[in-house]
Amino acid sequence: MELKNQLRKYENRIIALAALCILGIFAGCRFDYFYDLNDDVLMKDILAGVYTGTPEGHNIQMLWMISAFISLFYRLAGRLPWYGIFLCACHYGCFYLILKRSLAFCKTWWGKLAVAFTEGLLFGGVFLEHLIFAQYTVTCTFLGGTAAFLFFTTDIRLSGREFVRKNIPAVLLVSVAYLIRSEMLLLVLPMICVAGTAKWGSEDKIFTKEHAFKYFTVIGLILGGILMGQVSHMIAYGSKEWRDFTEFFDNRTELYDFQKPPEYEEHKEFYESIGLSESEKVLLDNYNFGMDEEIDHVMVGEIADYAGKTKSAKEPFGPKLILKLKDYTYRFSHGAGAVGSDYPWNYVVILGYMAAFFTAIPKKSRGEQEKKNGSAYIKNAFGAAWKLIFLFGVRTALWMYILMGDRAPERITHSLYLMEFCILAAMIFVQWSEVESAKAKRLGGILAAGCFGLLALMTFPDSVESVSLRQREREKVNALYRELYTCLSEGENKENFYFIDVYSSVSDAGIPYSEKMFRDVDNSLDNYDIMGGWACKSPLQRKKLALFEIENMEMALKDREDVYFVRKASEDMEWIFEYYEGHGTPVEAQLVEQVAGVFEIYALHGK
Structure with a gap:
């Protein structure tokens, strides 16, 4: 009996760990794990000492604190693939934390199995390519999305101190995400703020001292973690040599990722004014600019500024905005087989919005009169609508920002979908747990699990085949x-x-x-x-x-x-x-x- 009670006490952890092991065994036996880009390989080389002969804490792409932490393990045991272990630990760890919290909303054994099966299929299907071909930008967002999920699903009835204590893991996840890829975390931070606002807006009485303490303390801890990481990074990169390179790096990123070096003949006067000949400008075109010592942070900055002004003159804001809005709508609405569609990520999110709205309607009503006249349903619908409209408005603004910048690789677009779905999933679980009618709750759970499970089953084979094909291509190259x-x-x-x-x-x-x-x-x-x-x-x-x-x-x-x-x-x-x-x-x-x-x-x- 005692053993049975112990198993029941830890059953959520056991189920989540079992699902994690099944997924890990499948992925490990079916595929090899890769660093997604040669950029990721270079990051690993810097951390491991392959690049300079000794493990380095200055990884350039990541903030110093996390780079120094990973490089320390290479110093202690340099033969082990610590960076790969770190990325996989982040991915599987986030899956475990989300699934474990999700299982806490289920009271029956069969319900827990249904949730574990559905989330395992979704993660193994939709996220599979990023699990096998790891990229630190996606890792950053997954940590941030997990933090948002844990925060939103924290029991709202907890006292202020207990609420803050329960959200320490979420604070740490956001802080680590910022250290891994600060730009990406800042990009999705507005969505995290939406989750915070929606959570606070779910309180019976919003403006109380206790609620202010709960939410402002969590916000303050997150900002404190971010500030600590940024300050330590600025100190570590504080030498003149590193400051000059950081400026060069930022200018180079602006030039190549968001602009383009203008043609020499058409802009010869400008290039001559900064002392760049045609043969030297070719080095910017083919990226071999390391040949020329005179191509420094100042020159690249001048070219990036000039390229930006030239591009703005050629692309008026109004027509471009309309074009990108059409692109945004197409990507979000079209399904499998449509060229340029974000399927299946977009369908998962669309289904998430639908489920988040309909699970909110039959929630418990706190007033007897509202129960009798049915106004509770209308109130619940409006309560869900403003949160979802707010989230959709913020996601639209973020998408238009990256599309208008002509910089929308999958590692960024999929990251936006990932963050959005983590927040939607958190809303679904919280609202579903508050449904008063046992019959409605059971029916809603079956419908939600069935719809998401069916979508996962439909996408899983194609996802496996796509990743298999991509691995064969990688092996050949x-x-x-x-x-x-x-x-x-x-x-x-x-x-x-x-x-x-x-x-x-x-x-x-x-x-x-x-x-x-x-x-x-x-x-x-x-x-x-x-x-x-x-x-x-x-x-x-x-x-x-x-x-x-x-x-x-x-x-x-x-x-x-x-x-x-x-x-x-x-x-x-x-x-x-x-x-x-x-x-x-x-x-x-x-x-x-x-x-x-x-x-x-x-x-x-x-x-």
């Missing part, structure tokens, strides 16, 4: 690059250093090289680097090059016998000759080696 990198780091070649053309670092199909998280782990120092990218011109790159006694990329390629240039045979090479010619130091190239029938290694010599 990665095989070529593994052959190249193995060639560069073995035998006599390991004493040399290789600069790789940036466009040659991705496949012709645009698929980036991306390592597996837990297989073929090698955290030893690499003797190669690409000639551009977001770590280029950073103190980390200068540290890496210093290990090979390289002070200047341009000079090393021309003068050093142990420094080589690597490109894909399909990529143009004339730009490098024109660049050296423009600097008065013409060079010639000697083919040294071919790799995998795709890559060519050249030695450059002055004429």
Whole structure:
């Protein structure tokens, strides 16, 4: 009997853990885990010491506190894939926390199994691609979405102190999310604020001292966590070298992610005014700007500002807004098979809005008169409507912001859907738990679980097949690059250093090289680097090059016998000759080696 009571006490944890294990075993046996982009691989390389020879706490993309934390594990046990472990722990941990809290709303064994089955299918189907191909932007949002879910589903009847105590995990999740990807957390923060407002608006009496204490304390703790992370980051990156690079990084991001370097001939006067020749401007076009030391944070900032003004002049705000509104409506409303649709993410969210509205209507009424005349249903409907309209209005504003910026990759759009659905799911559970009629509650639970379960079942096979196809494509691309990198780091070649053309670092199909998280782990120092990218011109790159006694990329390629240039045979090479010619130091190239029938290694010599 005692054992039975103990099992019942911890049954939510046991069920959630069992579902987690089933999902983990399925994913681990069916797929390999990958870092989604070569950006993620570089982040791992910096943390693990592959890039500079020692694990680094300055990861550039993440804030310093979390980078230093992960790099510490690499210092203690450098052979283990700690960054991959961290990302997977975040994903599976969030799934566990959401499912465990969801199960607390179910009183029957069969209800708990239905919830576990439905959420497991949704997570394993809709989220599967991001579980297998991990990307820290999505990880950030999942942490934030889990925090919003936990906050909204906290028992509203708790005292102020107990309410705050129960939300400490949510505060920590938001703080860690900000450390992982501050820009993404700030983007979805308005949705988290909607969840807070809707929760506070659900109180019987809104403006009381206790309620002010509850919600303002949680808000204050979240802001305090964010502030602590930001201040520690600013201190860690406070040197002049890091401040200059941070400005360069921000300007480079603005130029490439939101603008585009204007054509040289059309804007020749501008380029001449900042001292950039046509052969040097090509380095901005092909991302090999690491060649030229004069392309610094000031110059890139001037180009980004000029590009922004040029783009605004060519794209009037009004017509563009109308065009993007049509795009927004199309993406949100169209289903499977429609090119450009966000299916199945959009259907999950649409179903979430419907369920969040209808589960609110039969909620308990606190007044006997309202029960008798039926006005409670109308009141409940209005109470749900303003929250959902508020959430939809905020999501629309966020979507228009990213669409108007012409920057809407899946890792951002799917993140917005993920955050939105976490909030909707929290509303559904809370409202469903407050339904007074046992019959209505049972019927509503069956309908909600059935609809979401059916959608999950419909999308799961396609999701598995899509991820399988994507993995096969990655394996094919990665095989070529593994052959190249193995060639560069073995035998006599390991004493040399290789600069790789940036466009040659991705496949012709645009698929980036991306390592597996837990297989073929090698955290030893690499003797190669690409000639551009977001770590280029950073103190980390200068540290890496210093290990090979390289002070200047341009000079090393021309003068050093142990420094080589690597490109894909399909990529143009004339730009490098024109660049050296423009600097008065013409060079010639000697083919040294071919790799995998795709890559060519050249030695450059002055004429």
